Amino acid sequence: MREHDRLYIGGEWAAPAGSGTIDVVSPHTEEIIGRVPEAVPEDMDRAVAAAREAFDHGPWPRMAPAERAAVVARLAELYAGRLGDLAELITAEMGCPISFSQLGQTGQAQAVYGYFAELGRDFAWEEERPGLMGPVTVRREPVGVVAAIVPWNVPQFIIALKLAPALIAGCTIVIKPAPETPLDGYVLADLLTEAGVPEGVVSIVAAGRETGEHLVRHPGVDKVAFTGSTAAGRRIGAICGEQLKRCTLELGGKSAAIILDDADLAATMGWLKMASLMNNGQACVAQTRVLASRNRYDEVVDALADTVRGMKIGDPADPATEIGPLVAKRQQERVEGYIRIGQEEGAKVALGGSGRPYDRGWYVTPTVFAGVTNDMRIAREEIFGPVLSVIPYEDEADAVRIANDSEYGLAGTVWTADGDRGLEIARQVRTGTYGVNMYMIESSSPFGGYKGSGVGRELGPEGLAAYLEYKSIARMG
Template sequence: MSSNPLLQRNQTVFINGEWRDGGGAAPLSVVNPSNGEIITQVPTGGAGDVEAAAAAAAAAFGPWKATPSTTRAGYLRAIAKGLAARHDQLVNVQMTVSGKPQMESEIDVGDAIACFEYYAGLADGLDAAQDAPVSHAGGDHMGRVRHEPVGPVGMIVPWNFPLVTSAWKLAPALAAGCTAVMKTSEMTPLIELAYGDIAVEIGLPAGVINIVTGGADVGIAISAAPEFRKVSFTGSNMVGALVMQAVSKRCLPIALELGGKSPIIVTEDADLDTALDCVLGGVFYNAGQMCSATSRLMVHESLEAKLIEGLAERAKGMRVSSPFDEGCEMGPITTRAQFTKIREYLDGARADGLTCVAGGDALADGPGNFIAPTIYRNVPHDNRIWREEVFGPVLATTTFRSDEEAIRIANDTHYGLVGSVVCADPARGNALCDGIEAGQIWYNTPQIVYPDSAWGGFKASGIGRELGPWGLSGFQGVKHVTSPM
């Protein structure tokens, strides 16, 4: 693993097209979650580096905005090719630092590549679509509409899907004509540094992409930098509220992709194998470290016993291990802090007397962050396991008798990011999908997210949308020019 050059970095600050020594106070320890060993220590940046990066992004914005959109598309395709050329190394980083099984790591890298390719396609047509005419009915004037980049953007990305979430932000921002300064997660700081390497390799104009690795001080500086005209954040609601508060002082646009406590509804006529796949994948993929985890199961009471039996059997049989072990189906929790938090939830569930049909604790005491796939049956709806985002491989279940009851239970949450429905009757299934208050719903399919879909939530799950044309429009402003006929 140490032979991977992406795992060893002497510089982690990329500003104005150059790698630099950062001004951070202390290095970050990058830890292997499978065994607790320190992989490497990397230097960091600080608030001064954010200041320099923001200035570089501001200086680069005018020329980048004026660059033909087809040329910008070419750079995005080159970034995608750069990621593809590093495919095996990037997969190795995900497996080593994040603890993701190989299949999941490969999906992450493929997702990032596809995202840049998709937004390259959208960028191809941006200039041609400018100045769309508007006929003002009954007036003596005409109008034209332009969609222009909002400006330099600050970006803060999380640790649970590094590379993926950054691609979701960088690709549409660059396509639109924005420049960016990105803070990588202090927990998983390495993989996104590949963007800097690729920027140099393809001759991306200096200042278009800037990266500052560091801790909370870097995030605070990005939230406060006066050069930014928008801030995009993915992470917890607690930190998102702080970012929003900081940005609100300047009344700037903000995008927040936050938490979830999402429902999955399984009706009595559902195909059992499909239901098992959707429920298990929705809560145990990435060891449950997903804002989109469908961690609340609502199953019709007539199917409940059979479904719970199947879920418990499969959960108990899952291979939980280092992602480098043959047959690994679920890896460790990425950070020790999150591992400890999940164990506190499990201790609380035990104290509350919840019925645990699978898992319920760490696999063994030791340096690895391994939690057993856990299922609690018939959880009271006021219990923490039911209401709070555990961010781990923990499923809470309940039953329903009518579709109206299922929808009521599903929507009884402060969150509204995603939802799932497993139902044999298409009309009924789609009616249930329409009833769930969330931004992304999967019907009779495990969670899959395409670059041209929409990503974002209702209620406390965030502000704005990523992916698809909506992700592009989030980095654009609408300009209307009115003139005489």
């Protein structure tokens, strides 16, 4: 069992202001595997004060960008040496299969640090433009103190999405991990210190929702970067709007995978099971609406059911496991509730639908629904578990219409033997990311969503721009 009695505030290990603790419970065994202090508003005040002091008077924002990039590159190097440890820790905390932890939880995070370190060395921090009265210097300056609020489903990757560009930009940052996954943040804190991040620049303070809202409202915070539910994002966006505070919101999804009639179903299913059920279905980009033409509908339903049936469910630490437990009992009950709702709405269970695969652990039987219409709740609401809905379409135009008929617009895919045809479909679907015969989040390209899936973008140069203010300096002659 891992126990910590300090909080990482401004680069130092500090005693918490309160006496509360957070128990970390294994989703596989339901046993306590860790304990950390629960931060209270006074702790957040100290973290913001440290960040404010470091931004207003410290060396970090005043370093040459190449110097900051060198520190982030060192962090990426150190992080690479802890990939295995971090992957095992995250799997223990929240139950995702170890194979996904190694790739999507830690491998992707390390790649993000490496990408932004390289971008920071070559980025155009100033440029000259012609003006009516003389030249204009356009500067890009750090936005200030950042509050980063991170969910439990992909904790290290999502921290990296915010921490890496904030550091490169010259910002200081207070990170609030979710109560379900606070342990991996302690490893990251040690790496930040070893990499040479100066005092005050980074704090990592685990806390609950109320203390998180205190951080969002704090007058010392200049920008909020949030990943989580659309409902929570609306509240954070409203607070930031009241205060005219910058914000980036990466929210929910209900993404559609369009299978065209010419698709190779065997090849498609090999990719789609990851695109749809990655992280036990607890992924905002998961392709949980599978769209199939009426010509091949039954064939697609059978192929999808057979594919999911063949996925190994079990101990997430086992490299052979493809679907593990959900993060918490409340999540297990939520997903099982949606499975009942689907049946009540008249959807047909092609696979799963009831029962639990194990008596212990927060497991849910993976479920594939057929006979789903796009107005059903299971097709409209984000379930965040291993539940897939197969929806029929009449023709390609109807498939695009159904894909776009959602309050969300985060991700999507199309599966076809004709890449050009797939690209044309991709151009018509209103989502922030899309894949043709695959799905992947690329460090060099912007990630974010349309509509209820959020505001702003992370990754790529656009992700760095989200942590910058633009200043125009005009001069005569």
